[in-house]
Amino acid sequence: MFFSAGGYLPSSRSASNTRSRLAVVLRAALFAAQYHASAASAIPDGSTVLIDRPSGFGALPFDGVGVASVGAYTVSADGRFVVFSSNNNILLDNDDDGFSNVYRVDLQTHPRVVSLVSQTKLGSAADGNSDSPTISADGRYVAFSSTAPNLIGNAPARAVVVKDMITGDVELASRGDDPGDDGPSRGAFEPVISGDGRSVGFEGLGALSAANADAPEGTDDNAFVRHLDSPAHTYLLSVKGGSAAGNVRGAVVPSSTAPPRRSRRS
Numbered sequence: 001m002f003f004s005a006g007g008y009l010p011s012s013r014s015a016s017n018t019r020s021r022l023a024v025v026l027r028a029a030l031f032a033a034q035y036h037a038s039a040a041s042a043i044p045d046g047s048t049v050l051i052d053r054p055s056g057f058g059a060l061p062f063d064g065v066g067v068a069s070v071g072a073y074t075v076s077a078d079g080r081f082v083v084f085s086s087n088n089n090i091l092l093d094n095d096d097d098g099f100s101n102v103y104r105v106d107l108q109t110h111p112r113v114v115s116l117v118s119q120t121k122l123g124s125a126a127d128g129n130s131d132s133p134t135i136s137a138d139g140r141y142v143a144f145s146s147t148a149p150n151l152i153g154n155a156p157a158r159a160v161v162v163k164d165m166i167t168g169d170v171e172l173a174s175r176g177d178d179p180g181d182d183g184p185s186r187g188a189f190e191p192v193i194s195g196d197g198r199s200v201g202f203e204g205l206g207a208l209s210a211a212n213a214d215a216p217e218g219t220d221d222n223a224f225v226r227h228l229d230s231p232a233h234t235y236l237l238s239v240k241g242g243s244a245a246g247n248v249r250g251a252v253v254p255s256s257t258a259p260p261r262r263s264r265r266s
Helices: 015-039 243-248
Strands: 002-004 007-009 070-075 081-086 101-106 113-116 130-135 141-146 159-164 170-172 188-193 199-205 221-227 233-236
Touching: 081 130, 081 141, 101 130, 101 141, 130 188, 141 188, 141 199, 159 188, 159 199
Parallel strands: 070 130
Antiparallel strands: 002 007, 070 081, 081 101, 101 113, 130 141, 141 159, 159 170, 188 199, 199 221, 221 233
């Protein structure tokens, strides 16, 4: 049996053997076509794939990736999107800043698409560390914690922001109710976003004004929720009894797919 750039070349054997070999070649070609067609759809049920890989590598491992730390991750309710944090700077061409960033992977595309979440609306990468991502049910909104000044504006220390993956807008979630209250003085951590992406719970260290508190709530570790839709309000969750607690029941609907996350206070 011989092959050339043009395909199969029959030997001097019988025409029957030639047809048999040609049938094998055609079946192999058909199998390859079916494989590539199936790869273009969603990843088959029961498959295990690597997600912290550059765009274009499909579901296959990429051995060229160096040692890197992958942090917290969350899956959208329909299983299509995965968000995670990583300090790997080869996942995207425009990501070489040396910071930990947040990424979103679309598992229904082939090649798989990796998007940078921790960036400004104009596409500039965050100029600080970003981590602890959490995603809405449909994958549109991603909340995460960040120290990047170009994302959080006047917010002190570390803030929780929400990225709209359709419009590109970045909104500060860890802010108080009072005008000019741009966040807890010692930072905000561990966000949890609701299924519709319009409420975000977070842990705040330091004073923060809330709609159900008479004064900015304290210097200790507290739990808050921010409703983002107008009229936007921040509520204190970690109240010590009393009628104020009734104002915040059901404020956050955590994603059932969100795994426990370790604290990233840096």
